[in-house]
Amino acid sequence: MVDRLDEGAVPAELGPLDYKGLFKAVSKALFRAHVEGQLKSEIMAEPERFVEPDPELPLALLDQKEAGKRLLLITNSDYHYTNKMMHHAFNKFLPNDKGWRDLFDMVIVSARKPEFFQMSHPLYEVVTSDGLMRPCFKARSGGLYSGGSAQMVEKSLDVHGDEILYVGDHIFTDVSQSKVHLRWRTALICRELEDEFNALIHSRSHRAALIKLIQQKEVVGDLFNQLRLSLQRRTKGRPAQTLAATNMDDQELTESMQKLLIVMQRLDQKIAPMLEADGELFNRRWGYLSRAGLWDKSHLTRQIEKYADIYTSRVSNFLHYTPFMYFRSQEQTLAHDSHSYSSRDINGVAVDDMQ
Template structure:
């Protein structure tokens, strides 16, 4: 009798090191300063760099989430007259994660995979997980969320909304908390009203965003990126939904009072994603006091600030088209989707969560659990054809062990919802859209400082399902030490 990877007993000969099972060079070389490529991008061809502002040029610390949550919670109580008891709920860091879906009518937060299936164990009513049987009952015996209810193109379906904005993490937490309060106190309420009220309360916090500058991280790195691009003869522009006074305070904090000198065009309150699809709203110029001017805009001039407008006018007035433009944004739908699908600019996604997730992926614990999970799945694939009672019993035990391993891997990222990139074995809904709408993606803009401006990002050729050998095929087994082979028999 030997012990298995988790220290419990098994019948396999285990005199070899379990780390021998990890394929060489798998995970521990990952670095969160890397820029990852979904598509080939040659920076030498990029002459013009465009940026979103919030969570792209300006990265915020997690303390901002607490501030947004507290302010919105108090607004809910003071202006919408929600019960005072909600004030007892402090912000819960790392409860929610970006890319989750919320069933507006049922008041449920959940994680959905690339195939529109709810991941079991990740449905929360209030702050409590909902048993899988109850989920199945609520959704008519299936985990599948039909496309017509789902998030639509911009993450807002009629019944289910996807939270894609990083600002929405405190919003999800407040929704969960308020639902929890009503449920645990047995107070009847309509989840639809709650959803609208929380949305409005969070929106109100953004209007007070003048204090955000105190939460900005890595401002000097943003400054360095802009400086380097301009020094290399690149043109820069900014398209943000935030108002000028807000952006101005943050940029002065990061770059200095002459920050506008870096940019050839500055557009505020752009109303993305409509900026990229509608051709109705014309540009308007703001004067030095931030007041709107009334003249027709026939050119977009350096040093000026423009409000609203649309991409069609932008392209006509600048001539900045196609692959020579690279646009950076954190919102896959509002910033990147239309540019990728309709306009042919190159796109770069800012995904701050990569910093933490790559750290987890680099741990021995993750590598061991994942390797054993893969090996176990391969064993099950073979074992399923044996129909005798003893084999069936072993298969059931392996099934249970596989479930435990999956839960352990999920908990390494976030005990409630796991990784933002993967459900159990599939990419998440978020991950699939990240691959579809971004050419490259990275933790923060500062990653650009690690690359020469003529660098080409080549995507790795990852095998498609029909191209990959099955786990533990002869080829891989041949690489294992003899004890390892015995373990696999």
């Protein structure tokens, strides 16, 4: 919509808009589409237009269920939308005339996450195929419910905390809340990982060349700083750190520094456009999802590391493992780890996210 506004292609009936006005117009339209049910009605009418099926997803869940895991579906969507979408996305891929309901020990619709993890709402049981509900005070295995709370789930299943793995696709309303308030184990689904992973593979040579240039500049910059320190010490009558710099006169030091500055400027001219292009294969505007610049992690990545015990691009990836797999985190490297510094850094400074 920003591109359309910049191009002058926004319909005239919306009136003259700046960016703030565009934000308000889009927000109002989205709010009305959700509240009035227009968005979900269009999706339910033609789910094949909007849903990208994953044939392996139901099979991955079936493996987990048959291995003795108890599966729950907890969604903010209402019963009618949930039933339509799950039927479309699951039933045709399940064997032996199984339906999507056969996978789950409990289904909770209209959960009102993230409040679902923090407080208790009235619980209703969905008792008819057209969505008729009645008040309910205790959940049972195999039931279909509306509302309730996470504490109710723990009580009805008699499981708590890290006995539960919560799988969600929103770091703030799903994953962080279940981790912070209930100490559940968490898995984040981030579909963009697939495109980013492919972009990283195709940009390996570019990043390798860029890192090589940056390392060259660091070497030149270190030499420049040695000469700069030599001039500083000379004013105090103290020797330089290196014999070569000590034996130079003031003119030689100055000329050497000027030459090194020229070399660094030429390296900068090569590095700058390569830095700007890094990540373009994923997104031409702001680069990679998981990175901020060449070295640092993005805010999203730091949130994932803080709240998600595991993350992947789709649930069906669990088919690559058995349902009995125990996932362990990788070794967390530190700035002073033996494999993270060179020999000249042993008595130096360990740098971690310091500009």
